[in-house]
Amino acid sequence: MRPEPGLSFAAAFAPALLDPARSTPAIVTGPNGKSANRRYDVYRNNVTVSLIDALAAVYPAVQRITGTEFFRAMARVHVRSNPPTSPLLFEYGREFPAFIETYEHAQDMPWLADVAHIERAWLDAYHAADASPLSPARLSAVPPDRLADVVFVPHPAARCLRSQYAAVTIFAANRDDASVMRIDASTPEDALITRPEFDVTVHRLPPGGAVFADSLMSGQSLGEAAASALDAGPGFDLAANLAGLIEAGAFISLACGDPS
Amino acid sequence: MSTVFKPTGPAAMPLRFAVPIGGVAGTSFKPEHLADILEAGPRRGFFEVHAENYMGDGGPPHRALEAIRRDHPLSLHGVCMSIGGPRPLDKAHLARFRGLVARYQPALVSEHLAWSTHETSFFNDLLPLPYTEATLACVCDHIDQVQEAIRRPLLLENPSTYVAFRETAMRETEFIRAIAERTGCGLLLDVNNVFVSATNHGTSALDYLADFPLSRVQEIHLAGHAEQADDEGEALLIDSHDGPVADAVWKLYEIVIQRRGAVPTLIEWDSKIPNWPVLQAEAAAAQAILDRHQATAFAEERHAA
Numbered sequence: 001m002r003p004e005p006g007l008s009f010a011a012a013f014a015p016a017l018l019d020p021a022r023s024t025p026a027i028v029t030g031p032n033g034k035s036a037n038r039r040y041d042v043y044r045n046n047v048t049v050s051l052i053d054a055l056a057a058v059y060p061a062v063q064r065i066t067g068t069e070f071f072r073a074m075a076r077v078h079v080r081s082n083p084p085t086s087p088l089l090f091e092y093g094r095e096f097p098a099f100i101e102t103y104e105h106a107q108d109m110p111w112l113a114d115v116a117h118i119e120r121a122w123l124d125a126y127h128a129a130d131a132s133p134l135s136p137a138r139l140s141a142v143p144p145d146r147l148a149d150v151v152f153v154p155h156p157a158a159r160c161l162r163s164q165y166a167a168v169t170i171f172a173a174n175r176d177d178a179s180v181m182r183i184d185a186s187t188p189e190d191a192l193i194t195r196p197e198f199d200v201t202v203h204r205l206p207p208g209g210a211v212f213a214d215s216l217m218s219g220q221s222l223g224e225a226a227a228s229a230l231d232a233g234p235g236f237d238l239a240a241n242l243a244g245l246i247e248a249g250a251f252i253s254l255a256c257g258d259p260s
Numbered sequence: 261m262s263t264v265f266k267p268t269g270p271a272a273m274p275l276r277f278a279v280p281i282g283g284v285a286g287t288s289f290k291p292e293h294l295a296d297i298l299e300a301g302p303r304r305g306f307f308e309v310h311a312e313n314y315m316g317d318g319g320p321p322h323r324a325l326e327a328i329r330r331d332h333p334l335s336l337h338g339v340c341m342s343i344g345g346p347r348p349l350d351k352a353h354l355a356r357f358r359g360l361v362a363r364y365q366p367a368l369v370s371e372h373l374a375w376s377t378h379e380t381s382f383f384n385d386l387l388p389l390p391y392t393e394a395t396l397a398c399v400c401d402h403i404d405q406v407q408e409a410i411r412r413p414l415l416l417e418n419p420s421t422y423v424a425f426r427e428t429a430m431r432e433t434e435f436i437r438a439i440a441e442r443t444g445c446g447l448l449l450d451v452n453n454v455f456v457s458a459t460n461h462g463t464s465a466l467d468y469l470a471d472f473p474l475s476r477v478q479e480i481h482l483a484g485h486a487e488q489a490d491d492e493g494e495a496l497l498i499d500s501h502d503g504p505v506a507d508a509v510w511k512l513y514e515i516v517i518q519r520r521g522a523v524p525t526l527i528e529w530d531s532k533i534p535n536w537p538v539l540q541a542e543a544a545a546a547q548a549i550l551d552r553h554q555a556t557a558f559a560e561e562r563h564a565a
């Protein structure tokens with residue numbers, strides 16, 4: 001889109017903000033014939049640093065794991081190639097976990113991207129709409145012959161994530177200033193993120209729990225979800241998993257599907 | 261979104277003109293101070309928030325803002341509307357802004373003479389614009405749209421800048437005065453920005469203030485700045501909001517209040533945030549100056565009536 005006459009300044013000013021190879025735009029100047037290079041650099045610096053700060057605010061555990069210097073170098077590359085498209089900075093960084101996966105200096109931390117996925121989901125849960133979680137009594141009131149048809153409405157904050165690594169344990173150990181401990185990263189862990197009231201909680205799902213939670217949260221009936229979970233692992237404990245999801249605040253309501 | 265921002269057509273949102281809150285000093289509201297603020301109970305003054313931080317659907321941010329708003333006037337300060345940019349305003353963003361005005365009924369609503377979005381990129385900085393007839397028309401059109409959406413006058417803030425544009429054809433004060441006259445908007449005078457820009461451009465802050473339409477000023481911002489050097493090794497001030505207000509800025513502030521009378525004044529502190537008592541003490545210093553000049557405001561109001 002071509003700007004109106006007299007309004008092309010932004011098109012001239014913007015491209016060098018995130019590209020250090022470009023020189024200071026010719027449309028700007030310092031006062032009284034002074035140079036504008038260091039002056040324009042203030043804007044470059046404000047943009048780049050504030051966006052790196054924005055990623056650091058979304059991904060504090062990733063930063064604690066990598067150290068600040070490593071994190072900021074990694075974030076700088078991402079910020080320059082993927083600036084935000086929304087003015088809401090708490091929405092920024094959705095592509096960062098995928099970027100981490102391909103970032104060459106992070107290849108010896110194959111679990112790092114999954115930790116980042118949990119942090120992104122944590123912030124989404126934090127800002128999600130308020131809703132009262134489903135009371136366990138609602139399920140008790142369903143006649144036993146209708147149970148298999150029950151469909152659950154997920155809580156706006158609820159998210160389920162799967163990892164081949166111990167992503168939940170690594171996340172939990174690095175979200176605060178807890179002391180460093182040894183973690184066996186090779187144990188697969190699945191995460192359930194919920195915010196029943198105002199506190200976001202990250203739960204580690206039991207084996208088979210993620211298939212079950214994913215199925216229910218995507219609108220499958222209880223019968224279908226149980227069948228999928230049992231297919232995935234014959235030892236699946238239906239009653240414990242369902243009670244766990246409800247207690248964690250993963251749902252807000254349920255509907256008894258019509259048998260027809 | 262719909263659970264938080266009740267969809268209302270323009271006709272459904274009544275015209276609102278907030279009750280003036282008078283010459284009180286306020287502070288930026290930072291969530292880390294919430295417990296201290298609530299524990300101390302209602303206080304004289306007001307709190308200002310960046311609108312964008314409260315544009316999520318729910319969760320702790322809204323709970324905190326509701327708690328603050330229950331006992332205090334609120335100032336809603338937009339940072340990302342890109343009013344000074346050539347692109348059409350982001351309709352979704354404008355709707356979110358309007359939703360916050362409707363929900364929290366702030367006493368003051370403000371935005372910046374700056375831009376932050378170009379093409380699809382959001383740069384998260386307050387970027388400068390040249391002052392020409394073309395940009396003036398564009399800014400006025402954007403302010404018309406904002407005021408129509410929020411159903412009340414907007415306060416527009418003067419920027420701090422580091423570069424000048426070769427094509428600029430009028431003084432910033434002239435540009436801002438024209439905006440206020442054409443759109444009927446009020447002004448938010450950031451005294452620190454005046455000082456920062458005057459230093460950076462080798463001009464006089466006092467001349468700027470003498471030429472500024474002070475009668476339009478409904479709010480004042482005070483903040484700290486940092487110092488760097490330009491290409492020639494001379495001082496280049498950065499509008500950093502990360503420390504106490506500089507002595508020179510306090511002096512300018514007192515001159516403004518002497519002439520304008522007491523108006524709501526905000527201590528803006530956005531990074532390296534201090535403990536609540538430190539921020540409160542900065543606000544108390546502004547309040548002391550305001551209180552010395554409360555009579556001026558009354559005199560002016562009587563005169564205006």
